[in-house]
Amino acid sequence: MNLVTPTEHPFAQFVRILGKGKRGARNMTREEACEAMGMLLDGNVEDTQLGAFLMLLRHKEENAEELAGFTEAFRQRNQAPRIEVDLDWPSYAGKKRHLPWYLLAAKALADSGIRIVLHGGGAHTAGRMYSEQLLDLLDIPLCRDWDQVAGALDERHLAFIPLGAWAPQLQRMIDLRNTLGLRSPIHSLARILNPLNARCGLQSIFHPGYQAEHREASRLLSDHAIVIKGEGGEIEVNPDTACHLYGTHDGQSWDEEWPALSPLRHVKPESLDPGHLVAVWHGKSGDDYGLLAIRSTMALALRGMGMKRAEAFEEADRIWAERKISI
Template structure:
């Protein structure tokens, strides 16, 4: 039987009235109101006109910590959480929604290095992005299949491989909102939410990134004040072209959030005088061949990525304990 709560049209005008008064006049929603609103958006109960107004108003205003927390509550309730694999480490979750334009996208290298250490790795993201090289494209060049279901992901974990779940397979309702960028031409709150998802039913380590300083402040407050402690930990860093992998040319600052407390694991470093031997980042096949050579020991591993792997391995092991 269909649940009327998920099919009844949702009147969003009262929410637009709060958030749509411009950057200075707008008021933020409570966590409960944000959860109710985003749940209706995910269920398709908001009209197209109201949806456009909501997304653009929030884009102008910017999300508050309570709004992000409420949105994420609704988002994670909209899909079936994954069972954590039986392993000595908690899973590491790596969102990959940006790809790269100039620097090589070495997110797959990070995932493969962690998997080689016995750490279950779930990557999720988009398959393609015009003008960018995505992790999914590189993984395909490496001969690693894209998972299409939770069962496929579990099989990859059992085989000691990282699993890549497209957002359409992981959280299809979120994928629909994410795709609205192609219509509106601008990002919406879902682009932030997919980068902080914790899709497992057990504790996991989330690798998250930001691109603008205001998001560092907002996400730091979220992980310190609102993220449930029983859902695991998070690493927060400035993205490398938006990806959650250490910059191979210089280490990014990494903040670790555990049980409401923050600790700086890695300090930001100045650019190296001698740049590492890196592939041309504009081609998935070239990046894949370089990653294979690095894994065989034929190319030097970027030290910043090795340091990131070591921190991930240590925290993932502590979460399992």
């Protein structure tokens, strides 16, 4: 009787690289990461391989070379047209301690003429407030394709497009969060993709140590980016603590330490009322923490546009004072 040895699946090598025990496992090279993500994006893997790969990578923790390789695979397949964008603004974490003040910062910056694309992966974790849930309330255009994004940017300088509209394969991986029980590295990867090649990509990475890895991945990709540990994981400067900026531009890395804006920590609100965002935008309600968060987040974005810190804060104050208060 002739026994035929089963042929190994081509993707099995990448699961083996990550999972071959304490002594045998290793990081993927940039080229291996690019090939692996290419197979994932093309749908050339089994579901069991996808789950194993994501969780092994989560356990190991992805490094800069792997992030750069994953991003290259996406960009090789990216179908987005050429659209002029100033700031790529990923929004994937959701807020649970404070309101999403970054949305008011983005609105005010857009009012001043800065072209901003927000993108996110949906409300995947219970108990958090996501950008997608507040678009109607804050009159932020929701776009379903790149043509709609281009139109919104020309008319309003601001657009939000869901990840599923331009990278459905990655959205599916994010949606596995409640099946696998853990967030996968795709939540981290989505922040670095910058699908429209904006002049600057803003990134918020909450977990310590990951900020430097993301900055290095952006440097390897020759991108202009600023990475921070944003409040709740979103691109929002917490005015109660110092903020370290991990920047890269023209292949060079730079660092800045911004001191806290408030000498004392503010008391966390007992509940989050989205309507309070509208009241603050209209100037009908004050919020010391919120206004400081808006100001410093706007300054961060302006720093990404090339301004120095002092100039960025001055410009942020001017833009906020001149915002269009109609919603």
